[in-house]
Amino acid sequence: MKIDGVSYRSVWVDREDGWSVRIFDQTRLPWAIEILRLVDEDQAAQAIRSMQTRGAPLIGAVAAYGVALAMRRDASTARLDHVVEMLGKTRPTAINLHWALQRIRAALHNLPAADRVAAAYAEAAAICDDDVETCRKIGEHGLPLLQEIAGRKGRVNVLTHCNAGWLATVDYGTALSPIFQAHDLGLDVHVWVDETRPRNQGAALTAFELGKHGVRHTVVADNAGGHLMQHGKVDICIVGTDRVTRQGDVANKIGTYLKALAARDNGVPFWVALPHSTLDMQVRDGVAEIPIEERADAEVTDLTGRTADGRIETIRVVAEGSPAANPAFDVTPSRLVTGLITERGRTEASEAGIAALYPEKV
Numbered sequence: 001m002k003i004d005g006v007s008y009r010s011v012w013v014d015r016e017d018g019w020s021v022r023i024f025d026q027t028r029l030p031w032a033i034e035i036l037r038l039v040d041e042d043q044a045a046q047a048i049r050s051m052q053t054r055g056a057p058l059i060g061a062v063a064a065y066g067v068a069l070a071m072r073r074d075a076s077t078a079r080l081d082h083v084v085e086m087l088g089k090t091r092p093t094a095i096n097l098h099w100a101l102q103r104i105r106a107a108l109h110n111l112p113a114a115d116r117v118a119a120a121y122a123e124a125a126a127i128c129d130d131d132v133e134t135c136r137k138i139g140e141h142g143l144p145l146l147q148e149i150a151g152r153k154g155r156v157n158v159l160t161h162c163n164a165g166w167l168a169t170v171d172y173g174t175a176l177s178p179i180f181q182a183h184d185l186g187l188d189v190h191v192w193v194d195e196t197r198p199r200n201q202g203a204a205l206t207a208f209e210l211g212k213h214g215v216r217h218t219v220v221a222d223n224a225g226g227h228l229m230q231h232g233k234v235d236i237c238i239v240g241t242d243r244v245t246r247q248g249d250v251a252n253k254i255g256t257y258l259k260a261l262a263a264r265d266n267g268v269p270f271w272v273a274l275p276h277s278t279l280d281m282q283v284r285d286g287v288a289e290i291p292i293e294e295r296a297d298a299e300v301t302d303l304t305g306r307t308a309d310g311r312i313e314t315i316r317v318v319a320e321g322s323p324a325a326n327p328a329f330d331v332t333p334s335r336l337v338t339g340l341i342t343e344r345g346r347t348e349a350s351e352a353g354i355a356a357l358y359p360e361k362v
């Protein structure tokens, strides 16, 4: 995707030195575009933990490069196993992290240590290329949903939650991919962007991406979605996801479940966009079985923003002394999901629907 006319992916190998890894510092967006340089696996792990890099597909890609960085210093099997385990513990909910780590581990494991550095960079690059093509196809398969609405009523109002755009993937995004494509084709698309407290990925990142691409959008408080749906202002909800189970339950950013409930009550279609790497066929009942990340209280008690004179500052918004809780994800049961948009097409959020698209995973 482009920022001010310059094409970027959200992770890449430094073009000058050919080995260090570059990412955007997403904690500085949208106020500042800062590019970080990762030189070892510990920096990759810290960037994932601190959410300088985030989004289910992207953390998998960055973790894969973390393995490549580790192999430069020590390409032994013991080191490979250790670094895969260490990076796998950085965040618990998005399954893409484990998918990418297992993929790169499998690619390296049977190779002689001398071949592992080159193979690790090649595999990490292949994971990135796979994600780019997958997300592009998700856009193609989601596009007809928006075209159908546009054909019926002209303007299309989409509601989305969190950030599932190109910053959450390597390029294009998942939930936003059909929206970018629809906009590029000239459809009249408008996006309601949930701010997505506590970390405001909607207000800070989705709004930034849509704005840079010229897509009309309006940021709303998380609590506004139900009201907008009741008043006919949302034609379709499209969200991304961090893990989809065998039976089609969907883990996504906290607050997604409430949007799905409101959508069901108001007859608004609720679609979930995902790449193959987000499917977890080992898990059936998402509510019971998906580990939900608990993050620091400070993400709830404090807010970060830019002051009028341009400083980026953090302030406390909760009464002094009040404790906070911060579950970062929730699970939307498959019965509330209209369907899944994947790189292989659209399907119902059910075991049969998923098996029909991914027979090799059953």
Ligand code: MRU
Binding pocket: 054, 055, 056, 057, 161, 162, 163, 164, 165, 168, 169, 174, 175, 201, 239, 240, 241, 242, 252, 253, 328
């Ligand atoms: O905690 P984050 O910001 O890494 O969570 C990411 C999300 O929940 C996104 O909304 C998303 O849909 C998954 S990434 C395409």
